[in-house]
Amino acid sequence: MRYKSVSLIVLACALAGQADAQPQGLEASITRTTYGIPHITAKNWKSIGYGVGYAYAQDNLCMLAEDFATVAGERSLHFGTKEKTSLGFDPLDNLAADTFFRSNLDLATLRRDSLKTSKIARDLSEGYVAGYNRLLRDLGPDRVPEACRGKAWVRPITTDDMLRLTEKNALRSGALVLAQAIADAAPPLEAKAEKVAGLTLPNTEASGLGSNGWAFGAETTANGRGLIVGNPHFPWSGPSRFYQLHITIPGVVDVMGATLAGSPLPTIGFNKDIAWTHTVSAARHTTVFELTLDPADPTRYLVDGKSEAMQVRTIQVPTPEGPVQRTVYTSRFGPLMVIPSAGLNWTKERAFAIRDANSGNNRLIDAWLGINLAKNVGDIRNAVTTTLGIPWVNTIAADRYGNALLADVTAVPNVSAQKIKDCATPRSAPLAQRLIVLDGSKSACEWDQAPGTPAPGLMPASDQAIVERRDYVANSNDSYWLTNPKSPYRVLSPILGTAEVARSLRTRSGLIEIDRRLTGTDGFTSTKVDHETARAMQYANKSLAAELTLDAVLGLCADQADLAAACQTLKSWDRLYNNDSKGAYLFWAFWELADRLPGKWATPFDLKDPVNTPRDLVTTGPVADQLRGALRSAVERLTKEGHALDVAWGSVQFVTRNGENIPIHGAHGNLGVLNVQVSEKVGKTLVPRSGTSYLQIVGFDEQGPVADAILSYAQSTDPASPYYADQTKAYAEKRWNRLPFTPAQIQAAKVGETLKLKE
Incomplete structure (x- = not known):
């Protein structure tokens, strides 16, 4: 028997039936400002969820509906068994994805455990369901976005769908990335050799899922208050995209920032007293x-x-x-x-x-709720440590009082x-x-049992890394160990990441740039951090790999006739990854090969100088020959692709939105570039897959938060939306948006009429 898609008439009936079951007493207003950012105001938490669910679905209905079909284990039914999706780092077939979700997400357990969460968390979830379903009713079958119009998987949802989606988000850096390996496991006589032969271990570095997060305290900021620089490197497509929003219950909560699909409140952002960001932790979950x-x-x-x-x-x-x-x-x-x-x-x-460790972690909403309501970094620390609900990211925060915090505290095996x-x-x-x-x-x-943890086998917060300072803390996905080079953290269990070994070029680049800022050697007159200098640091597009090696590379190719043109191109290159940087792609292609060469550094890692070592490229013997070979291969690559050696970076790396190519600056973190873009090779171009997403700089003045931000891939995934590419163009031009937070600021930046929802 062949399953048939639900017709528009059947969908309309389903929506009508769902309307009869809607909870009553919901009321929210949605005011949009520049770039379509929704400011949701309500009188209670359930109505906040209602407004968030409605606004998010307005901008990303097809993407969110598909995600609900995924966690329900219905991809094979709607998209075919042989088609692929991506749950973690690598593609997997729909049948494996369905097998994983149907076998690992036990609804009876999820429902039971949800009763252990706070009433606020449950209200937020119920409100989100109501808001999503309200949008479906308001649209009707005929006005569903074209990409998913008439599709059976666009349907009303229930709290069960939210429970599944929350569990999926918790498992994102653990079992979820091994879904194919789990789905295809079978005893020796039943092994599916043809399916499992190509499976590999997940590689978070290659995936580009990461972030940079810096928190500056009173000793380093221009006004003596805290300042956050957040730059999460998340996917440019799919439900792991960030979405900007602002939620307000007068006198209760007033928080602005960004969140992921299915989350009813900001997971990165700020209120009048604190600002925070997250970076993917090096801990194993x-x-x-x-x-x-x-x-x-x-x-x-x-x-x-x-x-x-x-x-x-x-x-x-x-x-x-x-x-x-x-x-x-x-x-x-x-x-x-x-x-x-x-x-x-x-x-x-x-x-x-x-x-x-994140299986059954339904504490994450309550953890972020505690952060949303925090009044200082101590409150954030308390929310993170008592819930152990943050699943797989560091928490980096600053408050208006000049305190900075890094808490690498997550749900980790003890x-x-x-x-x-x-x-x-x-x-x-x-x-x-x-x-x-x-x-x-x-x-x-088996995992050790520690008293007082919210779930058995979790490592208590006291055994994880927490750093509070008045100068700064920083993380770029290496472990807790070098949060601040002035005071390396004591060595903890290896499950929390490596210590006393070389850091990534991106980590080192961030620490070097912070030091240059605080010593006044970066071209600015002051030695403090403010919005202006932080903005410049984020869009500088410097490459530490080029800084460390390019002079030596030019020496290696100086007397090579066949490399003369390449040498001249690299000599003229500005050593940046701006859209107009000529020679950037040639070095990108060279470093992709050179970075893998063992023994390339003449000065090895030195525990006494972890920020500046290893360094000094080897320029003699076999390594020198290999480096020249890498440059020759890079030249051949560009020539084969039809690119001039001095092609501008923005002519190679871009995204296409409604037929328009938008150049994207930044590059892979392996180059020591802070403004990360991890791109896929598509023909002769590079298309960003993940990288700089919700970029925010938040400080405080006497009145409250002062925030500059940009969402690189924009709010909406619907090509028909005015918010589909507007921020992408702004990002390409290195522009920022001063976020409106107060009622007067929101009114001044208002776009269109306020939408009032009630039922």
């Missing part, structure tokens, strides 16, 4: 357990010598051709997984299971350095850079 199997049965495993049976669950995945049956396997440690390329195979002797050592298996060391592998044959290797 999962561990893999190596199971020793019962020789008599590969679906049983041994713990302390006793045989235990795996849980075997058969699920039905709906498809256009009819339901497909899939079998999934779970151990006491979590679901089974297979990644043959990493040696994680299910054989007759061993198998591998993954446990995610696994000490000693336990990692004692529970190692032969697979542990080779995979240590990507995964923590523990011996599942010993019950002593």
Whole structure:
């Protein structure tokens, strides 16, 4: 039997039926300002959720509706079993995605656990559902955006959909990125070799999912108050895009910033007293357990010598051709997984299971609620540490009183350095850079239980990294260790990231630029940070890789006749990644190869100087020959693509919006560029996949917050919206938007009429 799409008439009936079930007593107003930013005002939390759900769906209905279909495990039904989606870093087929969500998101458990959250969190979620469904009713089938008009997956939602979406967001950096490996795990005689052969370990650095976050305190700002610089590097497409908004309940909450799909309140932003941002943490939020199997049965495993049976669950995945049956396997440690390329195979002797600390983490809304209501960085610290609800990001904050905070406190497995050592298996060391592998044959290797944590097996906040200072804190996705070079943090469990080893070029670039700002060696007259200098730092587009190596590279190619043109191009290059920078693409192509060369640095990493080492490119012997070879390959690449060696960067890296090519400045963080853009090669051009997204600089004056921001990819994913490309063009021109926060500022920047919703 073939499933048929829901017709417009059926959809209309569904919407009409949903209207009868709507909660009453909801009322919100939505005033839009420059670039379509919605300012949502209501009298209670449920009505705030109502307004947020409505406004978000106005701008991104098709994207959000598809996300609800994804978490419901309905992608195969609506988009086909062979088509692919992306849940984490790499594409996976729809059947695997459906299998993952149908087997790992247990609604009965999610519903039960939701009762443990605050009433405010539940009200926000219920209001969001009502607002989304209200928009569907207001549009009617005929006015749904063209991209999803008449699609069966555009349907009214329930709180179950919100529970699934919240769980998906919590798992985003853990089990979710291994969904294909989990969905395709099977005992040896049933292994799906053709599907699992190409699976690889997730690489967060290659994915570009990251951020820069700086918080400056009273000792370093021009006015002695706190100042935040937030630059999250998130995807340019899909539900992980940021969305700007402002929520107000008079006398209760007044917060502006940005959020992700399905979140009913800002997850990055500011109120009158505090400002905060997030960066993806280097901590591991999962561990893999190596199971020793019962020789008599590969679906049983041994713990302390006793045989235990795996849980075997058969699920039905709906498809256009009819339901497909899939079998999934779970151990006491979590679901089974297979990644043959990493040696994680299910054989007759061993198998591998993954446990995610964020499984069942419904505390994240309450954690962000606490941040929204904070009056100083101490309140933020309290919200983060008591809930352990922040799933996989550092929290970086500053307050109007001049305090700066970095809390690398998330839902992390409570696994000490000693336990990692004692529970190692032969697979542990080779995979240590990507995964923590523990011996599942010993019950002593399970996560430790600490008193007072909101869920068993979580690492208490006291064992994680918290830094409060009056000068500054900074993070660019390396670990907590070098938050401030003046005072490196003590070494913690390896599960929280590496320490006392070389930092990334992007981390070093940020710390170098901060030092130049505070020593007055960056061209500005003062030695303090304010909005003007912070804006300049964000759009500088400097490349630390070029700063460290280009002079040496020019020396290597000076006497090479076949590299004369390349040498001249690089010599003339401004060493920046601005849209008009000529030679930037040639160095980009060169560094993509040179960065991988071992032994290229003459001065190794020095623990006494972690910001400025390693450095000094090797210019003799085999390394020199390899570097020249990399430059030759770069020249060949540009020539083959039809680019002049001095092609302007903005002619290579751009996005196309409604037929218009918009040049995008910035480049990959591996180049030591702070304004990150991780781009995919499409033909002979580079198209941003992730990078600078919601860029904000927030300080305080006597009246309240002063915020400059830009959303690089704009508010809406609908090509018909006036807010589809407006901020992208502003970003391309290095413009900013002074955010309106007070009623008078909002009125001055108002666009159109205020929308009043009530039911």
